[in-house]
Amino acid sequence: MRKAALLYNARSGGRKNHREADLLKALSIMGDAGVETSLVRTTSNVHATEQARKAIVEGYDTVFACGGDGTIHDVLQAMAGSRVALGVIPLGTANALAHDLGLPMQPAEAVRAALHAEARRIAVGRVTVRGLDGNPVTRYFTVAVGVGVDAHLFYKLHAGTKQRLGIAAYYAKAWQLWFTHRMARFRVEVGSAADMVSRNGVTEMLAVRIRHFGGVVQELAPGASLDRNDMRVVVCTTSNRLSYLLYVVRGLTRGRWSVPAVELFHAGRVRCDYAAGSNSATHSASAGESAKVYVEADGELIGTLPAEITMVPDALTILSAPRK
Numbered sequence: 001m002r003k004a005a006l007l008y009n010a011r012s013g014g015r016k017n018h019r020e021a022d023l024l025k026a027l028s029i030m031g032d033a034g035v036e037t038s039l040v041r042t043t044s045n046v047h048a049t050e051q052a053r054k055a056i057v058e059g060y061d062t063v064f065a066c067g068g069d070g071t072i073h074d075v076l077q078a079m080a081g082s083r084v085a086l087g088v089i090p091l092g093t094a095n096a097l098a099h100d101l102g103l104p105m106q107p108a109e110a111v112r113a114a115l116h117a118e119a120r121r122i123a124v125g126r127v128t129v130r131g132l133d134g135n136p137v138t139r140y141f142t143v144a145v146g147v148g149v150d151a152h153l154f155y156k157l158h159a160g161t162k163q164r165l166g167i168a169a170y171y172a173k174a175w176q177l178w179f180t181h182r183m184a185r186f187r188v189e190v191g192s193a194a195d196m197v198s199r200n201g202v203t204e205m206l207a208v209r210i211r212h213f214g215g216v217v218q219e220l221a222p223g224a225s226l227d228r229n230d231m232r233v234v235v236c237t238t239s240n241r242l243s244y245l246l247y248v249v250r251g252l253t254r255g256r257w258s259v260p261a262v263e264l265f266h267a268g269r270v271r272c273d274y275a276a277g278s279n280s281a282t283h284s285a286s287a288g289e290s291a292k293v294y295v296e297a298d299g300e301l302i303g304t305l306p307a308e309i310t311m312v313p314d315a316l317t318i319l320s321a322p323r324k
Contacts, residue, residue: 008066052078068092099214102321129303
């Protein structure tokens, strides 16, 4: 590492009261290590992507996403396909990717760890959906894509809610919505280009890339790994909330029992669309909000069905703790 850019969004993530001190400490540690470092403030999702792309053009060998999974997601859009390394300084709320990479959760320690990190070349996921404005949207992802229940909650709990209410109130609101909203059903095809399995009446689909999410829910999709070139796909064909909670408990305890109407697949391709017979081209315009099926990537709401999810091998260099 010789030249690094630290990208941060002052309006997002956690540790707001410590943000300036964290970033100044990061600059000091990098400088002491002989790394030429620039601190770049971003003002929006699009601006973060633009600044990451600019850093690549200007010859930076490492770009750090200083924030949570949303900030990483924005920076990733410019870095997928390049040879520039992506580093993470966890300043977010959940920091799922940082947990999976084995990084320290204290920002200063994460910077020190980055100076001795392992540079891993990994595959990334790619998802194409109908954007909220009706036009096609394609996004790369490193953590997961969710279709159905979880994305509907992201739609109801827009980005500013967490910052305005605080994390405890945010989760309380999420639980309220979880127990009251009506689950929409859709169809899923999962597998490889040559062999696809179809499921109808799906209420939730998760295409997961990481093993450990950190926090209380760690192993949400056993078998997922950034070292693989596929996704661990969770398909739920139930509206029974008890089954959902049982699956979450399985993740909490790292259990291996099966949950009725919940299936797991390893797959390189996933297609999701409205049920057969509905006109997906006009569905989102004619149906009520409750009938729409939303899609999120890395915790960011990106659009509605239809969705096409594939893998891009050898797409990203990422800094992680050395593997034992």
